[in-house]
Structures are given as C-alpha cells and as structure tokens.
Amino acid sequence: MIYNTMQCLTRIPWQPPLNIASYIASKDEEFPCWTLFYSAMKTPYSGSKSFLFLFQEEEIISPNFNELDEKLNAKDKGESLYDNIWSGYLGYELKHELESLPHDAPSFLSFPPLYMAKFGLIAIFDHAQQTIELWAKDSKLVEKGKLLFQAAERMPLPTPLPPSIDYLASNITREDYLSKVSTICNAIIRGEVYQANLTRKFYGQFSKQPSPFDIFLRLCSASPATYSSFIKIKNRTILSSSPERFLQIDNNGKIDARPIKGTIPREQEAELDKNARNQLANSEKDKAENLMIVDLMRNDISRSSKIGSVKVKSLFDITSYSTIHHMSSTICGQKSSDITTLEAIKHCFPPGSMTGAPKIKAMELCSQLEQQQRGVYSGAIGWVSGSGPCDLSVVIRTLLIEDDKFEFQVGGGIVIDSTPIAEWEETIAKARGIALALGITEEEIKKL
Numbered sequence: 001m002i003y004n005t006m007q008c009l010t011r012i013p014w015q016p017p018l019n020i021a022s023y024i025a026s027k028d029e030e031f032p033c034w035t036l037f038y039s040a041m042k043t044p045y046s047g048s049k050s051f052l053f054l055f056q057e058e059e060i061i062s063p064n065f066n067e068l069d070e071k072l073n074a075k076d077k078g079e080s081l082y083d084n085i086w087s088g089y090l091g092y093e094l095k096h097e098l099e100s101l102p103h104d105a106p107s108f109l110s111f112p113p114l115y116m117a118k119f120g121l122i123a124i125f126d127h128a129q130q131t132i133e134l135w136a137k138d139s140k141l142v143e144k145g146k147l148l149f150q151a152a153e154r155m156p157l158p159t160p161l162p163p164s165i166d167y168l169a170s171n172i173t174r175e176d177y178l179s180k181v182s183t184i185c186n187a188i189i190r191g192e193v194y195q196a197n198l199t200r201k202f203y204g205q206f207s208k209q210p211s212p213f214d215i216f217l218r219l220c221s222a223s224p225a226t227y228s229s230f231i232k233i234k235n236r237t238i239l240s241s242s243p244e245r246f247l248q249i250d251n252n253g254k255i256d257a258r259p260i261k262g263t264i265p266r267e268q269e270a271e272l273d274k275n276a277r278n279q280l281a282n283s284e285k286d287k288a289e290n291l292m293i294v295d296l297m298r299n300d301i302s303r304s305s306k307i308g309s310v311k312v313k314s315l316f317d318i319t320s321y322s323t324i325h326h327m328s329s330t331i332c333g334q335k336s337s338d339i340t341t342l343e344a345i346k347h348c349f350p351p352g353s354m355t356g357a358p359k360i361k362a363m364e365l366c367s368q369l370e371q372q373q374r375g376v377y378s379g380a381i382g383w384v385s386g387s388g389p390c391d392l393s394v395v396i397r398t399l400l401i402e403d404d405k406f407e408f409q410v411g412g413g414i415v416i417d418s419t420p421i422a423e424w425e426e427t428i429a430k431a432r433g434i435a436l437a438l439g440i441t442e443e444e445i446k447k448l
Contacts, residue, residue: 015152032234034056059116238398245392265432281316351379
C-alpha cells in the first residue's frame with residue numbers, strides 16, 4: 001500500500017493492527033461501519049503498511065460509478081491523499097456500466113454493486129518502522145483515536161474457534177463444473193475465446209450469527225496475504241485474503257498491475273513442495289495462461305497511459321502462499337494527464353485475470369455457464385483518492401457474511417490444454433484457506 005508522507009500526521013505508540021481491530025470489532029454498536037486493509041504478508045512489491053478507517057462520514061451505495069466519480073472530482077476534492085479518500089469495493093456487476101453484457105440471476109447474498117465510504121479518522125500502520133500515524137481533519141477525532149488505541153492495549157487478541165455451520169452448498173456441482181470446462185475448451189477450439197475464467201460459488205448458513213472478525217483472524221492465520229481486508233457495513237461483512245494486486249497508481253501517475261494466472265497446491269513435505277513450485281515455474285500451460293492476461297492488461301492499461309510507457313516489468317514470477325504457489329506478472333504504465341484515476345480503473349475493469357480473453361466474449365461465455373451474479377467476487381477492494389493515487393486488490397480468496405449467511409467463490413482460467421479434472425482440483429486448492437477459517441474439511445468441499 002502507498003501513501004503520501006507530506007502531511008501532518010500524529011504519531012502514537014505501536015500496536016499490531018489486528019489487536020486494535022479486534023477491540024473495534026468488540027464495540028459493534030459504536031462502530032457499525034469500518035474498514036481494515038491489513039498487510040498480513042510482506043512481499044518485495046508490497047505488504048509493509050496497513051490502514052484502519054474509522055468514524056464514517058459519508059457512504060456511496062450505488063449500481064454505477066457516477067456518484068463516486070462526482071465525489072473524487074469535486075472542486076473541493078483536496079490537495080493531499082487523505083483529504084478525499086474513499087475506501088470499499090467495486091463489485092463485478094459494475095461490468096454492466098461499461099459493456100452490454102447478459103444479466104444473471106441474483107447472488108445468494110444481497111451486497112450492492114458498489115460501496116465506497118469516506119471516514120473521519122485514518123490510522124496508518126508501518127510494519128517495518130513499527131509506527132502508527134493518525135490522520136483526521138478534526139483534531140478532536142485524533143484525540144478520540146488516541147483514547148481508543150489506549151483502551152485497545154488492555155484487550156488481548158483472541159484465539160477463536162471455528163463457527164458452527166448448519167449447511168453448505170454450491171451453485172455448480174463437480175460434474176457440472178467438469179462439463180462446463182469442456183464447453184469452454186470447445187469454444188476455444190472454435191476460436192470464440194482464448195481463455196475464460198470459470199468460477200463456482202459456495203454458500204451456506206451458520207448455526208448462529210458468528211463474530212465475523214473472529215473468522216477473519218482465522219483466515220489471516222490460515223491464509224496470510226498482502227491484501228487482507230475486513231470491511232464492516234452494518235450487518236454485512238467482507239473478509240478477504242487476496243494475494244493479487246489489481247491496480248496501484250502512485251502520486252506521480254505511475255500505474256502498476258500484477259495479475260495472477262497459474263496455480264499449484266502446496267505440499268507438506270519440503271522436497272515435494274519444491275518440486276511443485278518448480279513444476280508451476282516450468283509449466284507451458286500456465287505460462288500461456290498468464291501471458292494471455294498480461295497481453296490483455298497491457299491493452300487495458302494502454303487506454304489510460306502515455307504512448308510507449310506501458311512495459312512488462314516482470315514475467316512469470318512465482319510467489320508461495322500458505323496453501324498454494326501462484327504465478328504472476330507485473331505490467332506498468334504512465335497515466336496520461338487528461339485521464340482521471342477512476343477512468344483508468346474503469347478502462348481495466350473487471351480485472352482481466354477474472355474474465356479471460358478476449359475480455360467481452362469471455363465474460364459473455366462465463367455468464368452463460370455460471371448463470372448467477374458473482375457479486376463482490378471478481379471485482380476490486382481498496383481505496384481511491386481524489387488527489388490521484390489508488391491501491392486496489394482483486395477480489396479473490398474472499399468470504400462474504402450477511403447476518404447468519406455466507407458465500408465465497410473460486411475459479412480458474414480455462415485454456416486449450418486445460419483438463420476438466422485438473423481445473424476442478426484447482427478450485428478445491430483455492431478454497432482451502434477459507435475452508436480452514438470456517439472449519440470446513442477438504443472432503444466436505446469435494447462432495448459438493
């Protein structure tokens with residue numbers, strides 16, 4: 001995560017962000033809406049800072065980008081990063097605002113297409129320097145934040161048990177998923193697409209309404225990631241452990257994207273795990289899958305960039321996470337001065353790694369096969385500032401909770417040499433982190 005250091009920020013003694021957030025979560029009536037972007041895993045490209053947003057002032061709940069666009073580009077939008085910063089998510093169904101695409105049946109949960117909020121107090125945690133800085137326009141909120149953090153010192157971090165679940169189901173069975181992979185392979189043979197990202201949704205109900213933050217703690221333990229997020233919106237909560245950057249734009253307009261394509265499960269034995277990592281690194285199938293999305297993202301980013309500035313910074317990097325190894329690549333560009341940050345985001349939305357290529361045709365095909373809205377999943381989570389910068393992750397490895405119900409979704413890119421059973425097994429591997437957080441066994445997932 002990036003931030004502007006040219007502002008007057010109040011420094012307070014270090015406390016781990018999860019400890020502070022756990023205290024906030026225990027005060028549910030006082031804090032019905034708040035957000036934590038938690039860097040649970042450090043990498044060479046990110047993971048050194050976390051952000052906590054408190055005391056909501058405004059919110060945007062919308063089926064389109066219009067209000068967010070107005071707020072970000074208002075005359076009083078502010079000169080510095082925090083003066084007009086909005087945090088939240090952009091759901092996958094915002095694709096309908098950008099392209100003419102089929103509409104699908106409603107998702108299991110009823111999250112709105114777009115939620116972005118502006119908060120009065122922001123805490124910036126620097127993990128490397130072990131410092132916390134508080135920002136607020138109102139000095140009274142800074143003092144309120146200090147008292148809040150002092151009170152949190154007295155509350156130890158819990159070790160929560162898994163929630164009790166009444167039932168678990170999926171919108172696509174194993175047999176259906178295998179059949180749909182074959183359908184995509186046939187579409188590729190006919191030349192309709194090169195790749196399509198097929199997904200399936202798991203959903204269920206808890207025996208009683210759980211503490212979402214307790215589940216988030218379990219998720220951070222089971223599946224730490226650079227872009228972990230906890231977004232509380234009254235009775236709805238988003239718990240994310242995404243490893244994937246969608247778009248980062250810095251103060252100078254530099255655009256950076258890091259799409260993931262290529263996955264293999266981790267092994268418990270060290271030598272077998274090393275072999276698995278090497279297998280992914282040398283997989284021609286996964287390299288081809290990754291390269292298609294790199295080409296797509298180069299095209300998307302070029303729509304907002306100065307001519308000649310779009311470059312592939314790195315190709316086919318392998319990063320190891322707790323349950324899987326991923327292949328990713330990095331694409332950079334320099335944003336044109338006549339393009340706003342939100343325009344740049346829209347030019348790349350939805351994230352290419354979640355659609356396939358060609359993008360519009362792949363989205364059409366996936367819609368026909370999935371026949372249900374993806375909702376928040378496959379969209380973007382993060383923040384956007386009226387001063388220009390933004391930092392957004394791709395919504396994968398993400399659990400949604402609404403009252404006593406939940407859903408999460410997994411999928412993978414299907415290419416010409418995909419095999420249905422291998423693609424189905426990849427969905428199981430990708431579900432492993434959330435399943436561990438929920439106390440669901442891999443065998444239970446496989447039976448659905």
